[in-house]
Amino acid sequence: MPTSGLMPRVTLREVADHAGVHPATVSRALNPETQAMVNSETLARVLASARELKYQTNTIARSLRTQRSLTVGVLIPDIMNPLFPSIVRGIEDTLDKADYTSLIAYTDGRADRVTARLDRLRQRGVDGLIVATAQLRDPTLEALLEEGVAVVQVNRRSTSRLIPSVTADAAGGMLAAIRHLAELGHERIAYAGAPLRVSTGRARIDAFRRGMRAVGLELASERIEQTESVSVGEGARVGRELLERDPQLTAIVTANDLIALGCYDAVREAGRDCPADVSVIGFNDMPFTDRFDPPLTSVHFDQYEMGATAAAMLLRRLAGEESGAPRVELETTLVVRASTAPPPRA
Amino acid sequence: MPTSGLMPRVTLREVADHAGVHPATVSRALNPETQAMVNSETLARVLASARELKYQTNTIARSLRTQRSLTVGVLIPDIMNPLFPSIVRGIEDTLDKADYTSLIAYTDGRADRVTARLDRLRQRGVDGLIVATAQLRDPTLEALLEEGVAVVQVNRRSTSRLIPSVTADAAGGMLAAIRHLAELGHERIAYAGAPLRVSTGRARIDAFRRGMRAVGLELASERIEQTESVSVGEGARVGRELLERDPQLTAIVTANDLIALGCYDAVREAGRDCPADVSVIGFNDMPFTDRFDPPLTSVHFDQYEMGATAAAMLLRRLAGEESGAPRVELETTLVVRASTAPPPRA
DNA sequence: CTCCTTCTTGCAATCGTTCGCAGAAGTCTG
DNA sequence: CAGACTTCTGCGAACGATTGCAAGAAGGAG
Structure with missing residues (x-):
């Protein structure tokens, strides 16, 4: 028995x-x-x-x-995206020190799954939430806020200024990326961005535009495009589109490493070489980027740290020590590898 | 308020x-x-x-x-190892369908953390466990078995035949790898294995030995070595060692993709080229192996499926429908990419 | 010696469900 | 029309902890 x-x-x-x-x-x-x-x-x-x-x-x-579960729900769009394991790990470790446990839920980026997962978590009585799935306009989050639920956003954030968040500094990273390309001599720089309905997509294209202006380069709308979702496939599609619209472009800045990988494919399909013909820059500097062919130049930030500070913020909130809604921006730095090089001589 | x-x-x-x-x-x-x-x-x-x-x-x-939490504990050695997200995802999805939730715990491969995590999970009243951290001789698991806890092992397994498990067929994969190298003309084939205290390490070296014998190649002990832990760094260390002991070797079969990446480094440091001078084969075929430089030839199995069947087995056990201890072995296939080529002509 | 603290412990209610038991209808059979 | 049987619902006791309240003991002050 x-x-x-x-x-x-x-x-x-x-x-x-x-x-x-x-x-x-x-x-x-x-x-x-x-x-x-x-x-x-x-x-x-x-x-x-x-x-x-x-x-x-x-x-x-x-x-x-006690009406407290010592449990925190974590909403992740996709665990298969190598960006998230590090973030989750940071969350996990800091919650752990405070005797909290995390309940992780994957949404696959689908809005209907968000509510379903959320209901599930609520049924299990989580004390608070860390959300990495925020849409820019996110009624779900606002509803949670209404109810007085403790929520912290990580990586992405919504427009609501009332919900704390930890994100990466897009402006700094983008500027560094563009400066790097400009110094190498690039002028026709394209941008392959993430969907505009999420804050990372929005923030990074804004940062790209500002960065281009800052270094005095031309912003051609035919050299700017967004993916429908964050994936290698979509990155390839957009990459092809950009290369077709302006065959003269010599560099592509992207909003995400997966998109950058897609651009590798597009460049190759077009019979060109990265970095000899076209330079590509990623964003996030996810694990193993240094192993890619070619090793990817990417905007880096500390992903573990991102998770850790988000968790710490939530804990403070749960302890009633924090009532404001801080918006932390983590420092970003450009890691130069082999996917960027001077443009081919015309 | x-x-x-x-x-x-x-x-x-x-x-x-x-x-x-x-x-x-x-x-x-x-x-x-x-x-x-x-x-x-x-x-x-x-x-x-x-x-x-x-x-x-x-x-x-x-x-x-009801004395049932509809919760299952999942013990993972390291979420940063790209092998595990897919497995976790498979577990998560199948548990979900049965209204179970999973509580994931990371052990960093440290035995003391295993017991700590386990106590934590027990406090939280999990109904069963899926364990990916099994040591070959694992007293902890046997203790759980004693207590009548529902446990299923995934990826690794212990010697106890009483605990169900889902693993990858090492024999088939290894044989395919060795055949592939033999057909290319390799003779001096080295092996960089995982620690022998885990079943994957043990099973794969056994499979390597048998495979070499099967194709009639010489098994030189100086061309066989194990890492202390599963990581790129350790892979590099062992790779260096192997290359030093037998500079004539033309191929390295490994027990793991991370170890294979380490071997890439060792080969490069030795001033040689993969695959021109030394072919390298990985195991697991983790995500993005096709993106590495060079794209890694690796033994593949369906990781999602592995997690899914483990979860299904546990559910059956929890429902009292299963009392035996099945040991499922998932089919493995060799995915040939660009890290293998004919040996250089002597 | 009485009254008032201070310390320490026990009592019992409570959190929100589930489930065995029993009883109230209603139906059927002979 | 009595008795047996089915169908449905309510009652109340769990599950295993926490916590406000009260009470007993001990000690000090007046």
């Missing part, structure tokens, strides 16, 4: 009986907050009993009583 | 009052199992009330009462 499941078997009551005290006393003895209330002699006895019986608090029972 | 948390606010009792019935009736009406017990008229009324009040069951309360 091996079907005991993993539920902890020894209860508070049993420890109490063993130590000859009331369950309430055991509860107090085991909780650091209330430990001071109990006589040091009894405390020792209770602790000994607990250890002997290998007592473990039943989190479920506690949560029911 | 925005601190309501995410706990569902409307309770069964409120729905009952609204519908003019007893809470127990609402409970029965909402549970598919017991729905048949309630009169269709009352059923309709209760359902209407529930919908109107947007009732959502409080999973925590239910779990406390």
Whole structure:
């Protein structure tokens, strides 16, 4: 009859009986907050009993009583995108230190799944949420805000200034990318962006435009295009489009490493070479970019750190220590590798 | 006063009052199992009330009462290893269909963290476990088995034949890899393996030995070495070692793509070229291997499928439909890319 | 010796469900 | 029309912890 499941078997009551005290006393003895209330002699006895019986608090029972689950929901668009494991890891580690556990939910970028996942998480009684799926205009998030749910956005953010967020500094990264290309001598620079309905898409195209102006280069609308979704395939499609519209372009700046990979394909299909004929720059500097062929020049930021600070912000909020809605922007730097080179001589 | 948390606010009792019935009736009406017990008229009324009040069951309360959390713990050595996101995704998707949720825990491959994570999961009352961290001799797993906990191993497995597992067919993959090299004309083939304390390390070196014998090639012990851990750095170390011991070797078969990447580095450092001078073959065929420089020839298996079948096995076990301990081996195939070529002419 | 603190512990209610048991209708059979 | 049977719903006790309240003991002040 091996079907005991993993539920902890020894209860508070049993420890109490063993130590000859009331369950309430055991509860107090085991909780650091209330430990001071109990006589040091009894405390020792209770602790000994607990250890002997290998007592473990039943989190479920506690949560029911205290109305706090010590659990945080994490909404991720797609775990297959190599950007997210590092972020998740940062979240996980910091929550862990505060005895919180994270419940991760994947949405595949589909809005209907967002609500479904959200309901699921709510049913499980999460105390707060970290959301990496924010749309620029996101009614779902605003509804959560209305309800007074603790929410923090990571990587992407919505227009609502009331929800805290941790994002990467698009302006700095883009400017560095464009400067780098300009210094190499590029002039006809194209942009392959992410969908405008998410903040990263929006912020990065804005940053691209400003950056081009800043270095005094021409902004031709035929050299700017967005993908429908963030994927290698879409990147290839847009890359082809750009190369067709302006065969003279010598560089493509992208909003994302996956899109950049797609552009590699497009360049190759057009019978050209990266970086000899066309330079390509990515964004995010996801793991293994240095291994690609050619190694990808990309805008880098600390992804682990992004997750960690988002989690820390949420914890502060849950502890009631923070009531504002800070918008943290993480520093970005350009990592130059081999996908960028001087333009071919005309 | 925005601190309501995410706990569902409307309770069964409120729905009952609204519908003019007893809470127990609402409970029965909402549970598919017991729905048949309630009169269709009352059923309709209760359902209407529930919908109107947007009732959502409080999973925590239910779990406390039923002693089942509908939660499964997943132990992963390292989420940063690109092999695991796909597996996790497969697990997640199949659990989801059965209304189970997964609690993911990362161990960083450290044994002490395994027990800590396990205690954590147990406190949270998981119904079963999917373990990707198994050591070949794993007392922890055996202890769990003793306790009658439902456990399934994925990717790696321990020696205990009592615990179900889903792994990749090492023999088939290795043989295909060696055949491929032999056909290209290689003779001095080296092996860079994973640690022998995990089953993948053990199984793959055995498979390598058998494969070499099968095609009639010499098995020189100086051309066989294992890493201490599964990482690019360790792969490079072992690669260097192998190249130093036998500078004449023309191919390296590895137990893992990360190790293969390390071998790329070692080959390059030795002033040689892959694949012109040294061919390299990986194992796992993780995402983006086709993007590496050169694109990596690797032994492939369906990682998503691996996670999915492991989850399905656990679910069956939890439903009491399965009492044996099946050991599923997933088919492996060699994906030939550009890291393998004929050996240089002597 | 009484009154008032301070410390320590026990009592019992509560969190939101589920489920065994029992009872109230209603139906059927002979 | 009595008795047996089915169908439906309510009652109340769990599940395992936490916590406000009260009470007993001990000690000090007046």
